[in-house]
Amino acid sequence: MSAILPPSEQVWWKTPVGKEEIVWIALALTWCLIMFAMMPIWHVYGKQNLSNEAYKTTPVQYEAKVKAMVEQHTIRTQSVGEMDVPVVAPPAGSDVYILGRLWSWYPMLEFKKGESYRLHLSSLDWQHGFSLQPININLQIVPEYETVITITPDTSGEFTIVCNEYCGILHHTMLGKIYVTE
Numbered sequence: 001m002s003a004i005l006p007p008s009e010q011v012w013w014k015t016p017v018g019k020e021e022i023v024w025i026a027l028a029l030t031w032c033l034i035m036f037a038m039m040p041i042w043h044v045y046g047k048q049n050l051s052n053e054a055y056k057t058t059p060v061q062y063e064a065k066v067k068a069m070v071e072q073h074t075i076r077t078q079s080v081g082e083m084d085v086p087v088v089a090p091p092a093g094s095d096v097y098i099l100g101r102l103w104s105w106y107p108m109l110e111f112k113k114g115e116s117y118r119l120h121l122s123s124l125d126w127q128h129g130f131s132l133q134p135i136n137i138n139l140q141i142v143p144e145y146e147t148v149i150t151i152t153p154d155t156s157g158e159f160t161i162v163c164n165e166y167c168g169i170l171h172h173t174m175l176g177k178i179y180v181t182e
């Protein structure tokens, strides 16, 4: 019997399944369950896939929240090319905002080591990837949604945000910064 011909036995589903086929089905199912279990296990022990919350927003609403924070808590500016980007140090425990757009992450943030912040992320145009280096935290950032993670930096230093979702001709220049002070 070949696959391109109709089955010789019309009621083929009553034919007993061969032993080898049962073994393969059992193996495939076992592997599926292992892969399925890896998702929660990796979430808890992998330290990369953070628990996040997501809320509906709009680019206009989100930009207004970012602006309000920048106006209140900017401590200095840093020049990047021809732009002066604000470096914002919001109080510990507060809601802090970064927006992604073509082609930058705005603004730069400064955190205190050991303190927690609720970090909000959204995009003003289209999809970007928030990748925090060198610690490798990855989140997809989409317009109309606000992704929120609780972040508690445990090392001080300078962390670079890279866009890891291809977003156009200057995608590779889409960088941001988070500073962590002692």
Ligand SMILES: [Cu+2]
Pocket (backbone or CB within 6 Å): 100, 101, 127, 128, 129, 163, 164, 165, 166, 167, 171, 174
């Ligand atoms: Cu991007």
